[in-house]
Amino acid sequence: MMNDKDWLIIHTVWQHQNITRAAEQLYTSQPALSYRLKQIERKLGIALFEESGRKITFSAQGRYLAQHAAKVLKDAQQLRQTLESLSQPRQGELRIGVTSNYAAYRLPDILAHFAEIHSGIRVHLVSGLSEEMYQQLQREEVHVALVKDDYHWRNGKRLVDVDDYWLVSKQPLDLRLLPQLPQIRINHGGHVTQLIERWWNANYSLPPRVAMQVDKLEVCLAMVEHGLGYAIVSSYQPLSEHLHRQPISVAGEALKSRTWLLYHHDSRDASVILPFVEMFSDLSNPSDQSLAPSESAPH
Secondary structure, three states: OOOHHHHHHHHHHHHHOOHHHHHHHOOOOHHHHHHHHHHHHHHHOOOOEEOEOEOOEEOHHHHHHHHHHHHHHHHHHHHHHHHHHHOOOOOEEEEEEEEHHHHHHOHHHHHHHHHHHOOOEEEEEEEEOHHHHHHHHHOOOOOEEEEOOOOOOOOEEEEEEEEEEEEEEOOOOOHHHHHHOEEEEEOOOHHHHHHHHHHHHHHOOOOOEEEEEEOOHHHHHHHHHOOOOEEEEEOOOOOOOOOEEEEOEEOOEEOEEEEEEEEOOOOOOHHHHHHHHOOOOOOOOOOOOOOOHHHOOOO
16 A cells, blocks of 8 residues: 655645645656656555646545544654654653552562663652543653553553452451441542442442541451451551451452553653553453443442
8 A cells, every 4th residue: 555655755745735846845857756646646546636727626536535644644754753762772751640559569560670770760659539530641741650450541551450349347347337337538549439338239229338438458457457447448558467358349359459550652642651651461351351430330
């Protein structure tokens, strides 16, 4: 089909809207350029131009092809720059957005190993709720985001961690009595909160009795260990052997906490993004995605 020279020819003629000036920029003759344009037309089975006397006028197909040519050339340039940068020592700043608990319990070891391998890459880290980190990724304030949902992200993504959710308490609980017992609620963020709420609403007609609302996992577990209530937490950190834990089931399967790595794979900063992405194994497979947000209503 089309090669790089063909795309450049169409783009240049579109820019100048004049065969002679386009030929001068391409360092060729006007007859040679006209002949090459005819070859492109025959190759694609289209007419690039409409009959309009001496002035060239692009046809609808020609206009579409010319606009696409600009994208093809830009992508090709970006690809060359990325490949060139990947062959050089990795340098620059990598901006990472990550959920607070993942930042506390999983990311330090990964970042320490990353720093050993890529000492030329500076890391700028921000943490918070998944929704906040995802919004920063959308605004390109961070290069990558480690979050609790894939948000139907259409760029680069990997499922990098899968953890269990447990109902934890100091003593064994009768789950039938849960609405009457004090709950210590931790702010999980929107996606996980909705998943837990679906589980609750499928099993109970009364709302939970929230006695405390906290923003740190350590605070939550400390309250549970003192017998002040139960909590629903993920297995980010090893739980005390003194705590009783019960799995939570959704649609017959254990409720899972999934951590996704979302990133801009076509970014001009790919030379600092891709080395970080390569630190993670991709756990994605159909079973891992069986509890996607639209399919996760509990039974």
